[in-house]
Amino acid sequence: SSAEKGGYKHFMIKEIYEEPEAIESALVGRIKLEGPFLKEIEEFNLETINKIKVVACGTSYHAALVFKYFLEKHINIDVEVDVASEFRYRNVYIDDNTAVIAISQSGETADTLESVRVVKRKGAKVIAITNVVGSTITRESDATIYMNAGPEIGVAATKTYINQLVVLYLLGMSILKKRNVWSENLEKDLNFLKNSPDIFRKMFETIDLKELISYYKNFNHFMYIGRGINYPTALEGALKLKEISYINATAYPAGELKHGPIALLDPTFPVFAIAPKDSLYEKMKSNIEESKARKARIIAITTEGNKEISSIADDVIFVPESPEDMYPLVIAPIIQIFAYFVADMKGYDPDKPRNLAKSVTVE
Ligand code: G6P
Numbered sequence: 001s002s003a004e005k006g007g008y009k010h011f012m013i014k015e016i017y018e019e020p021e022a023i024e025s026a027l028v029g030r031i032k033l034e035g036p037f038l039k040e041i042e043e044f045n046l047e048t049i050n051k052i053k054v055v056a057c058g059t060s061y062h063a064a065l066v067f068k069y070f071l072e073k074h075i076n077i078d079v080e081v082d083v084a085s086e087f088r089y090r091n092v093y094i095d096d097n098t099a100v101i102a103i104s105q106s107g108e109t110a111d112t113l114e115s116v117r118v119v120k121r122k123g124a125k126v127i128a129i130t131n132v133v134g135s136t137i138t139r140e141s142d143a144t145i146y147m148n149a150g151p152e153i154g155v156a157a158t159k160t161y162i163n164q165l166v167v168l169y170l171l172g173m174s175i176l177k178k179r180n181v182w183s184e185n186l187e188k189d190l191n192f193l194k195n196s197p198d199i200f201r202k203m204f205e206t207i208d209l210k211e212l213i214s215y216y217k218n219f220n221h222f223m224y225i226g227r228g229i230n231y232p233t234a235l236e237g238a239l240k241l242k243e244i245s246y247i248n249a250t251a252y253p254a255g256e257l258k259h260g261p262i263a264l265l266d267p268t269f270p271v272f273a274i275a276p277k278d279s280l281y282e283k284m285k286s287n288i289e290e291s292k293a294r295k296a297r298i299i300a301i302t303t304e305g306n307k308e309i310s311s312i313a314d315d316v317i318f319v320p321e322s323p324e325d326m327y328p329l330v331i332a333p334i335i336q337i338f339a340y341f342v343a344d345m346k347g348y349d350p351d352k353p354r355n356l357a358k359s360v361t362v363e
Helices: 011-017 019-027 058-074 110-121 136-140 159-178 184-206 210-216 228-245 254-259 281-293 324-345
Strands: 051-056 078-083 098-104 125-130 143-146 221-226 248-253 271-274 298-303 315-319
Touching: 011 019, 011 324, 019 159, 019 184, 051 058, 051 110, 058 078, 058 098, 058 159, 058 228, 058 324, 098 110, 098 159, 110 125, 110 136, 125 136, 125 159, 143 159, 159 184, 159 324, 184 324, 210 315, 210 324, 221 228, 221 254, 221 281, 228 248, 228 271, 228 324, 248 254, 254 281, 271 281, 271 324, 281 298, 298 324, 315 324
Parallel strands: 051 078, 051 098, 098 125, 125 143, 221 248, 221 271, 271 298, 298 315
Antiparallel strands: none
């Protein structure tokens, strides 16, 4: 009923607008004066490990990729990320210096659970990140960090993706702090996390994509591109669009366009560029220009105040200036809102996409 949906048309949009409160719940008790604090991992000796394997499916896999880019930027630790349906069947090498993180919103995804079992048999210690209290993954792992997003009804993950990111940033920062790797930039990241609920609220007050979406909804293909820590943002943007609007959306690391996918581009194939003003922005700009030269329409997400982008992109969506590490967090709601309104305007029910289940408990 509409009451359950708090007056919103669908759970999905309700849950997107709940993101500020969801973040607040994820942060409660987890930022102390001294810095990030996750009591759940106090028992783990994350001081000495040099390899982390992260396993997940779907949207959770994209959150895992953001974690990899984040942690590897600040410390020399190998973070390997894999989709669970592959991980469980390959020979994964575990030694005393390896930790495993399994991410699953539901805590019930069959492939992720089986991956946990496989590495446990090899003697690994597993940290689970989940939203559902008492879910199977919590019982099979050595520690659980709850993402505290509250129940998510919409099949497409929205606020739980946000909270996965928040919890993974906190986990990454805790590891860095424990290993005495701390910097002014990390302090800024942490501050940004603290302020992000209000930043989201402000963004939600002003964002209006309806006109833009009523135009873009008519295309049959989209190419999402991003680089570095926002390559996963491109993957998640494309996944959201595919899941609920049934539009063929592909995501590529922007530098890979020239190795094949650029052949697809023409006026019927828009490029959705994730292009915040970060250290890879100039590279992104060249990739956007290359796409433009193939007459593709460009829709770009960039940082407020970036004026020059209007000369290469056809449409621009601005997000607030953020620390470089944090752009995946502020851009996520935009790609979610975009997919939501495309689906809604096309007359589809975003809460119940065809062929998909909220959690896939069979292989
Ligand atoms: C399903 C859902 C996705 C989700 C994935 C992983 O495919 O439709 O939204 O990302 O499962 O789910 P999990 O609960 O393990 O995060």
